[in-house]
Amino acid sequence: MIASAYLAPEELEGVLAEELDRAGITIAAWHGRLALSPDPPADAAWALDIWTAPREIAAPSVKVAADGLRALQRNWAAYAAAHHRRMALIAARLPPVKARKLRFPEPPPTSHLGAWTLLAPDLMLASPTKTSPFVNGECRFEEDRSGPPSRAYLKLWEACTRIGARPCPGEHCIDLGAAPGGWTWAIARLGAAVLAVDRADLEPGVAAMPGVAVRRESAFGLAPEPVDWLFSDVIAYPNRLLALVQRWIAAGAPRHIVCTLKFQGATDHAAAAAFAAIPGGRVMHLFHNKHELTFVWRQDAQVGAHFPP
Ligand SMILES: C[S@@+](CC[C@H](N)C(=O)[O-])C[C@H]1O[C@@H](n2cnc3c(N)ncnc32)[C@H](O)[C@@H]1O
Structure with a gap:
């Protein structure tokens, strides 16, 4: 019996498999990027979405499949790894789920959303609950193609959207x-x-924005100072960044932290676990992350205790 399912980011199935293995979670089979497990659902940083109550449902016909889903609840997001045409026919009989792009800083959708797929032409896997409010964990934005000098800002937008907080006028950020x-x-x-710190130059148009100050130096030499937000x-x-983050937290300096853990070659799961163990912190893989995790931390909250939104 399948009791949980974990959706891996594209090309990161192996990394998710390693994380689940370290946590003692069995993967019985893969369906596309969906790891099917007989174990109860557990948190997994590398999963884009976790199906927390999957059940197998017979789907002898398109109509019976769609009726079966509608009998459970209204909104369903399809994860199509196979049997695409039959899935499209079933989806056409369900209320449409609009995977509309967000206009940052608008909040994530609040309507209840389940997920389903066809494991075989006559067998569905459907989970009325899942951890991400987005279709297949894909948090997409209306992008600004002229202002920012790189697309990396989408990671910051997604992190802020997922934690439900962002820098505000009057706040000080590094x-x-x-x-x-x-x-x-x-x-x-x-x-x-915002104080922008880098050994490389900032794009001049950004450096000239109101509220931006620039320091051309190493991030690791900077002494902790009181800030509302520390971004990195x-x-x-990752272990070098962990030491930096621990130093800033020990100094009581930041109110919030958002930082990217970047992995080259093998994934340093131990370092990711050390970040996740920091009280008030959580690590998660953002839709806009590559072979990266994002660490988020709030001075005044124990955000680590929950499944990621
Ligand atoms: C992925 S880029 C950051 C992209 C940026 N967040 C953006 O949105 O455009 C990583 C940056 O880290 C900088 N970097 C690497 N080592 C550093 C150090 N010790 N101190 C400060 N910056 C460093 C690099 O110069 C590079 O600009």
């Missing part, structure tokens, strides 16, 4: 590893003041 300036652009656009997208070994 952006470590800021060049060419996508995150700094996004922070300045929210009206907050620095390219560094």
Whole structure:
């Protein structure tokens, strides 16, 4: 029996498999990027979405399949890994689920959403509950193609959307590893003041934005100072970044932290676990992350106790 299912990001199935294995979660089979497990659902940082109550449902016909889903609830997102045409016929009989792009900083959708797929032409797997409010965990935005110098700002937008908080006017932020300036652009656009720190140059248009100050130095030499938000997208070994984050937290300096853990070659699961163990923190794989995780932390909250939204 399948008791949970974990949707891996594209090309990161192996990384999710390693994480589940370390957590003692069995993968009975893969269906596309969906890892099917007989074990109860558990948190998994690398999963884009976790199906928390999957059940197998006979689907002898398109009509019976659609009726079966509708009998359970209204809104269903399809994950199509096979049997595409038959899935499309079933989906056409369900209320349409609009996977509309968000206009940052609008909040994520609040309507209840389940997920389903066809494991075989006559067998569905359907989960009325899942952890992500987005179709297949894909948090997409209306992009700004002219303002930011890179698409990295989408990671910052997604992190803020998922934690339900963002820098506000009057707040002070530090952006470590800021060049060419996508995150700094996004922070300045929210009206907050931001100190951009990098050994490389910021794109001049971003450096000249109101509220932006620039320091051309190493992120690791910077002494902790009181800030509302500490951001980091620095390219560094995760353990080096862990030491930096621990130093800033021990100094009581930041109110919030958002930082990218970047992995080269083998994934350092132990370092990811050390980040996840920081009280008030959580690691998650964003839809816009590559071979990366994002660490989010709030001084005043134990956000780690919940499944990711
Ligand atoms: C992925 S890029 C950051 C992209 C940026 N967040 C954006 O939105 O445009 C990583 C940056 O980390 C910077 N970096 C690497 N080591 C650093 C260090 N020790 N101190 C400061 N910046 C560093 C690099 O110069 C590079 O600009």
